[in-house]
Amino acid sequence: MRFVTPVALALALALTGGVVAAPAMAAKEKKQSGPKLNVSPEVIKALQAAQAAMEKQDFAAAKASLAEADGLSKSNDDKYQVGAIKLNLSITSKDGALQGEALAQMLDSGLTPAENLAQFNEIAANGAFQAKEYDLAIQRAQAALQAGAKPESVQVTIAQAYFGKAGTANAAVEPARGFNQQGLAALKTAADALKAGGQPVPAQWYQIGVSRAAAAKLPEVAEWAKLAYAAEPSGENLRTLIRLFLQANPTLSNRENLDVYRLMSASGGLKVAGDFMEYAEMASKTGSYGEVKSAIDAGRAEGKMSATQMADFYQIAVDKIGPDKASLPSGEADAAKAANGKIAASVGDAYLGYANYAKATAMFELAKQKGGVDMDETNLRLGIAKTLGGDMAGAKAAFTAVQTGARKQVAELWLTYLASKGA
Structure with a gap:
């Protein structure tokens, strides 16, 4: 008796007397010889x-006969063959x-062809x-790897199983923290295998890595965020990277914070x-009135802020913008005559806040030329x-x-953004 099921796994199985052929993979377009089995006569009868x-497509009757065969099975040969027929029925x-x-029965028999x-x-x-049998999933996946399965697919299953073991509550407490670490290691291995094969890594993998590392309070969360942004350079993914940077650097000055929010905006x-409001607040604290107004205008235009939110900040900025802008031409003249670049840097700051980037660039370059300024901040703002x-x-x-301090880290965030633009 012989049957072939060309669906799913496309297994070909044969049963002839007490000796049966093992499954063969149709995708390889050839039959593979399986183990020679000595199946008990009573089991053969039930399998037939x-x-x-x-x-006859009578699946209920087939399952009943297989259940009978299970009850009669004594040897691994019996169990393997019942599993093989059961697998065909399942397909x-x-x-x-x-x-x-069926697969468990065949694998546990120890007779599955290599x-x-x-x-x-x-x-x-x-x-x-x-x-949700996570330990068994890990065991089977590791066996698949040992047998030559591709890590880019199997390691993902291992990662998911460890994340399943970790759960979502108390992720930063053992044993959940350790399970998350093991899951992240497996996910990283899968991603590296994909990249090594020249295939793109789904950004979602990295986003899951960020989520799991953040929940478990693992130090590698920033690295996962960088990978997520590299895989999908969206504002949302860069926002995650920036937020992690801000959390790790709570003592940034207002001016440093402003340059971070400028990146988030760009x-x-x-x-x-909260994003628009924090941006406006930092701009207000540093006297960048044009950005106070533009940040609040943007928040309102996108429906994120109401007309009453930060209304006092907005009105103060509007009142100051006119006189401030009017003072800039004389500021440029003073900067040109000054012995150092401090006035030029200040005027450059103002022009940057008003989105006059050509003027801002000229002033920052003049400030560098004259010296006497914080070169790291000047270079950062010139950039x-x-x-x-x-x-x-x-x-x-x-x-x-x-070159130094928090500004160097802020500059690196901007460089990450530039890299996504091909610069």
């Missing part, structure tokens, strides 16, 4: 009844639960994960009312002016010149 029922009847049972071990274990691992990372003005190459050079 199961096959006859399958040919024909599209019964996922039965498929998992050429099937990787695929069978991988499928069994996925089934165990779906059933990259489209201002997403909620921002050049970025927003469209000079990406010049911006990259300016950011690279920032």
Whole structure:
């Protein structure tokens, strides 16, 4: 008696007397010889009844005959063959639960052909994960790897199983923290394998890494955020990276904070009312009245802020903008005559706040030329002016010149943004 099921796993199984052929993979377009089995006569009889029922599409009767065969099985040969027929039935009847049972039976018999071990274990691992049998899923997946399965698929199952073991509550407390670490290691291995094969890594993998690392309070969260942004350079992913930076650096000055929010704005990372409001607040604290107004205008235009939120900040900024702008031409003249670059840097700050990037660039370059200024801040702001003005190459050079402290880290965030733009 012989039958072939060209669906799903496309397994070919044969039953003839007491000697049966093992599953062969149709995708390879050739039959593979399986183990030579000595199946008990009573088991053969039950299996023949199961096959006859399958040919009639009577799946209930086939399952009943297989259950009878299970009860009669004594040796691993019996168990393997029952599992093989059961697997065929699971494919024909599209019964996922039965498929998992069949694969487990075949694998546990120790008789599965070497050429099937990787695929069978991988499928069994996925089934165990779906059933929330996380330890079994890890065991099957590791067996699949040992049999030669591709790590980019199997390691993902291992990662998911460890995350399942960790759960979502108390993620930073052992043993959940350790499970998250193991899951992240597996996910990183899967991602590295994809990249090594020249395939793109789904940004979602990295976003899951960020979420898990953040919940478990693991130090590698920033690295996962960088990878997520590199895979999908969106404002949302850069926002995550920026927020992690701000959390790790709570003592930034108002001026340093402002340059971070400028990046969030430039990259489209201002997403909620708090983002726009914090940007406006930092601009107000540093006297950048043009940005106070533009930040609040943007928040209102996107429906994130109401007309009454930060109304006092807004009105103060509007009242000051006119006189402030009027003073800039004389400020430029004073900067040109000054012995150092402090006035030029201050005027450059103002022009940057009013989105006059050409003027800001000229003033920051004059400030550098005259000296007597904080060169790291001046280079950082020169880089921002050049970025927003469209000079990406010049911006990259300016950011690279920032050498120390928190400003160097802020400059590196801007460089990360530039890299996504091809600069």
